[in-house]
Amino acid sequence: MTEHQGGSGPTVRRMLVGSQLRRLRTQRGLTREQAGEAIRASEWKIHRLENGQVSIKERDLVDLLDLYGVIDPVEVGSLTTLAREANQPGWWQHYGDVLASWFRAYVDLESAATLIRCYEGQLVPGLLQTEDYARAVILGARGDVLPEEVERRVALRMARQTLLQRADPPRLRVVLDEAALRRPVGGSRVMRAQLERLIEATRLPNVTLRVLPLDAGAHPGIVGSFSILGFGDRELPDVVYLEHLTNAAYLDKRDDIDQYLYAFESICVLSSPPAKTAEILSRIAEEA
Numbered sequence: 001m002t003e004h005q006g007g008s009g010p011t012v013r014r015m016l017v018g019s020q021l022r023r024l025r026t027q028r029g030l031t032r033e034q035a036g037e038a039i040r041a042s043e044w045k046i047h048r049l050e051n052g053q054v055s056i057k058e059r060d061l062v063d064l065l066d067l068y069g070v071i072d073p074v075e076v077g078s079l080t081t082l083a084r085e086a087n088q089p090g091w092w093q094h095y096g097d098v099l100a101s102w103f104r105a106y107v108d109l110e111s112a113a114t115l116i117r118c119y120e121g122q123l124v125p126g127l128l129q130t131e132d133y134a135r136a137v138i139l140g141a142r143g144d145v146l147p148e149e150v151e152r153r154v155a156l157r158m159a160r161q162t163l164l165q166r167a168d169p170p171r172l173r174v175v176l177d178e179a180a181l182r183r184p185v186g187g188s189r190v191m192r193a194q195l196e197r198l199i200e201a202t203r204l205p206n207v208t209l210r211v212l213p214l215d216a217g218a219h220p221g222i223v224g225s226f227s228i229l230g231f232g233d234r235e236l237p238d239v240v241y242l243e244h245l246t247n248a249a250y251l252d253k254r255d256d257i258d259q260y261l262y263a264f265e266s267i268c269v270l271s272s273p274p275a276k277t278a279e280i281l282s283r284i285a286e287e288a
Contacts, residue, residue, distance in 0.1 A: 009090030009108035012236070015052030017061075017083045019235040022050040024068040038067045051252075055086050095156040098149055102247045109239055111163055113170045115230035117264050119212075119221045121177040123185070124194060126157050127164060128174070128201050133194040134158070136186030164204065173208045175221075175267050181211065181284050188288050195285040202278045210271035211280045219270055220263035228260055 025035050025046075032046040039045075039060040048054045056064075061083050065076055092099055092107050099107070110116065110127075118125050123137060134157045138150050145153075163169060176198075184191050201207050212219065227241040240251040240260045251257065272280060 009092070009111060010055070010086045010088060011052065011090070011105045011108035012112040012231075013082055013086035014055055016233065016235055017056060017079065017086055018050040018052040019237075020079060021056075021061075021064060021068075023235075024065070024070060025050075028068050030067070035064060035067065039063050056083055058083065092156070092159075095152060095159070098152045098156060103243075105250065106241055106243075106248065107160065109229050109241070110160065112231060113229040114232040115171045115173070117173045117228040117230075117261075118226075119175045119177075119264060119267055120180055120225045121221060122180050122183070122225060124176065124180060124198065125174055125227075127161055127172065128198060129157060129161075130190070130194050130197045131158060132186055132190045133197075136190055140185065164206070169206045171206050171208075173264075173268075175210045175212055175264070175271050177212045177221075178214045178284075181281070182288075184288065191288045192285050195281050195288065199278050199281050199285075202274070202281075208274050209277045210268060210274055211277055212267060212271045216270045220266045226260055226263075228257070228264060 025032070032043040032050075035046045036043050041060070045054075049056050058080060061080060062076070065071075065079065070076060070079075089096075090104065090108050091111070092104060116127075123129075124133060126134070129137070131154055134154050135150060138145060138153050164172065181195065181198075185194070198209065202209050212221075224242065229239045229241065231238070237252045237254075238257045238261075240257055242249040242251070251260070
């Protein structure tokens, strides 16, 4: 059994449990239907368990492991502990009042990722936003939000950013459209401070920041922003995250991932070299 990441939350743990159960089942040559019969569940339930969409009861886990021929107490205990932890709330539980259910999975995945690739055409990514910029974004997206809720949302965003200061931070590769850098979110003062924050980010060893110039024309990301999360655990597939106004999509099929990886690398080719980013940001800040 693989070791799970210390910073992972319930979503990642469910994915790890599910991927290991899928591997054990396929190694025994059993179908999902056969696995479902062992725990009095449908084939669809096994599909959801193996994809980390739902947690598993300890009794069902033990029955499946018995079916799969896993009898080593250490292996059984390791996976049972992981499944038990998957039922515990994540660190973001303190912000549950302002955290949309469809975004909770992303916060978990983000905190466990070892590589985050992000193309953003409209806004500075949340991991690199200043408090004032984040506040302006939240107010601009939802003008009816109460002041106390705005501050809670800002606090959540700042809490997410602490992962970049961890002892083992993820590598963050960001491509920002020049249009996002020139959009005066919050006014000139807020925008200049945000650009300074981005300049500081270029000095971090784990952050690579590129700017996609306006004259790049049409490009693979023109249809919308996206993030690709990669993990150090070989049991976990990459995940593509697409955010909409009221929900989000999570893609983990290999064909989808490959297309988005190709799109990201194509956008990188059209963008300025990372060594030029600070200079570009400084010039835009002077014009803001």
